[in-house]
Amino acid sequence: MKSRLALPALLALLVLAFLASLAFGELRLSFGQVLGALTGGGDEIARTVVRDFRLPRALVGAAAGAALGASGVVMQAFFRNPLASPGLLGVSSGGALGAVAVLALAPATGLAAATLWALPLASILGAFAATGAVLMLAQRGAGTERLLLSGVALNALLGAGTSFLLTTTAGHFEVNAQILFWLMGGLESRSWEHVWMGVPAILGACLLLLPLGRPMDLLSLGEQSAQSLGVDVRRLRRQLILLSTVLTALATAVGGIIGFVGLVVPHVLRLAFGPDHRRLLPYSMIGGAAFLLACDLVTRTFPLGMRLGVVTALIGGPFFLWLLRRPR
């Protein structure tokens, strides 16, 4: 496909997915009812469903998808490895552990009950702590390989921590169910609070990331080549790690661990429109948003209880395997 059509096509997909998110759900609402609810008319149930349930959910979903798509591009460029994804440095696992710790300790501290912000904030804190730990671990030597290995080790460690907390809450059905939310991702029960705590910051980080497309292209030639072409590689790497951490942390804070979006979306778009990061970055943001909304639509229209992380993995998993098997 020619790239001139790419942006309008992706935007159209996103708009379509967003409108579908407002239109479809458990309750069957007519197009007129949805429109009426958005403009303040209609009956109270339709208004509540569209404005308080579906709209914040769609906004949070789109933002999380965009964050993960963009973060995936950054990670793949940073490691110059097509298999890199946002969770690689333990950011998502750190975020999940933060939230799960608050949940597991909730009966003792009453923290989760105290504020709606406790869980997402703990998640963001956990995510940043994880990145900080990886950077510290990998600083000496500073090679990407070392960073990668540190990330893998940290991921395992954080996963173990979460599993441990999960076992300590065994028997506490409700806490266990909430922990599953963080581990398998989801957008149910997202509210306007989640919109405010996630969407503006994700938007901001995406905007800061856009101008880095060109230096990322140069980085893909190799660090030395990039350096010789005038890129401050150290600074660029710091910026990339920071922004991708912010994006992944925020996506995890509002939606739990959602795998595969950051892996799949950049690859599909790279195959379709080429590897130029100046285009790949915005495309992945828009594509990620549309993809996550579409996956969320599947969880909503399928029998209750289908998890978002399960849907993205069911679509992303086979794709990942195909990528691995594809002749280079």
Add this chain to the structure above:
Amino acid sequence: MSRSSAPRLFALLLLLVLPLLAARPQRVVSQAVGTDELLLALADPGQIAALSHIGRDGRFSVVADEAKRFPSLKDSDAESVLRFRPDLVLAASFTRPETLALLRRAGVRLVVLDRFDTLEDVYASLRILGRELGQQARAEALIASCRGRVEALAARLKGVRPVRVLTAGAYPFTSGAGTTFQDFCDHAGALNVAAEAGLKGHAPTPSEKLLTWNPEVLVVSGDRPDGADIRARLAEIPHYRALAAFRAGRFAVIPGALMSSVSHHRIDAYERLARALHPERFR
């Protein structure tokens, strides 16, 4: 009766009774909270060797204080159970199948109770347990007293309009037909709107459809009697926030351990729920 024949008669009686006494298990281990609650109600204290590892945790067990007087299992696995050299092990059908298999292989007498949904199920379990423990009379007396309480409650509630209720938890799961909660409703003058809408068992609460169910009261399990903790958590979930019952603060709080109790103690939950929903009948 001559003086010399008395000891002989006593010896004879002892010979007759001893096998009966010996047949009564003397080292019973209960592996689940539900069986703890039943066992404590029927057994002589001397018959109990150990209770389940969460039986003494007030969040899950109605009999936590009583259970603290007995040794408790370290874990719910077979080894923890066998360490007490039991002559009878009580387990529930929801015990892990591997554990049950190991216990069976170890050759101890194992009784697995498998019906918990209604009060009749509890009565059946009490009878089985009464027989196993040699405490049939106690079992029948307990059942009779339970029936008395339930009948008294039914008499109080006669003719009330059932209140439309929903169980609400911080994680959106609710209880439909065929659950312990449905049993509570059936006895407490309540109509479970989730069951009315066709939900079976424990299922995720549908967020959008919930608005059309129109529950009048939210039944929550909480450790604080005023339910302040659980209300704060429910407030984080948009679909509860939108309900009229939530906004008006119409909650009925049942302690968590009672809410999940599968023994005769559930009658306490019936009474609490009935009192909360129909206070005018309890003046």
